Each structure stands twice: as structure tokens, then as C-alpha cells.
Amino acid sequence: MQYYRPSKKRLLIVTGISLLVGGCSLSDWYNGYYVDRSSWKSYQKDSDAYYDAESPQMKELRKKNQDYCLELANKPENRLQEKGYPNGVWNQPLFGRCMENRGTPTFQTYQSNRAKQRDAERRARGEIVL
Numbered sequence: 001m002q003y004y005r006p007s008k009k010r011l012l013i014v015t016g017i018s019l020l021v022g023g024c025s026l027s028d029w030y031n032g033y034y035v036d037r038s039s040w041k042s043y044q045k046d047s048d049a050y051y052d053a054e055s056p057q058m059k060e061l062r063k064k065n066q067d068y069c070l071e072l073a074n075k076p077e078n079r080l081q082e083k084g085y086p087n088g089v090w091n092q093p094l095f096g097r098c099m100e101n102r103g104t105p106t107f108q109t110y111q112s113n114r115a116k117q118r119d120a121e122r123r124a125r126g127e128i129v130l
Helices: 004-023 026-052 056-074 092-101 107-125
Strands: 080-082 085-089
Touching (some): 026 107, 092 107
Antiparallel strands (some): 080 085
16 A cells, blocks of 8 residues: 555656646747736836826827827728728827827837937948848
């Protein structure tokens, strides 16, 4: 009997570990869950810092511009026609351009402009050859 009990414990431990490891590999967990979560946290932190750094006057202007641009992008004649949506979907590119033209770019536009500026500087230094 003594020989049977430790074997049973080992079998249960090995079975439990194999179920845990076999269900999801470490690389799948890291690339699929952890990286998405950490990149979203980083994006949210940067976005919050961008909007929190604005002056009260700029926040008020952003609110007015956002109301105007949302109304403009949601108008039926400005909606984008996509398959499966008979009434169209709201026009995100129009909203982004409207906000930028009115002096309050969205965080996505700000990031895009920074990336373009970095690429131009790298081309000027000869790091990027295109």
C-alpha cells in the first residue's frame, strides 16, 4: 500500500501540470495576452498624459471642437459606406482632420505627426534610405 500512495500523488501532480502547460503555451500567453494588455496600458498612460497636459482654455476649445466635429462626422451625407452597414459608419478620418484643422489634434493624430517628424529627421541624418 505504501508504494501505491506516492505513485498516485505523482500521477495527480504530473497530470495537473500537463493540463496547465498543455492548455496554453507560455509564448501564446505572453504574445497574446500580456503584450496586448501592457501595450494598451502604455497607450492609455500616454494618452492620459497628453490630454491632462492641456490648459483649461485648450480643454474647453477641445470640447467645443469635439462636439462640432462629431456632429460633422456623423451626418448621413458624410458617413462611410461599408458592406453590411446600410446607413454607413461614422467618418473617423473626417473627425481627425476636423480636430486637427481646428487646432486640437487627437492623440492619434499627435502620435502620427511625431512619427512622421522622427522619420524625416532620420532621413536627414541618413539612417533611413528611401
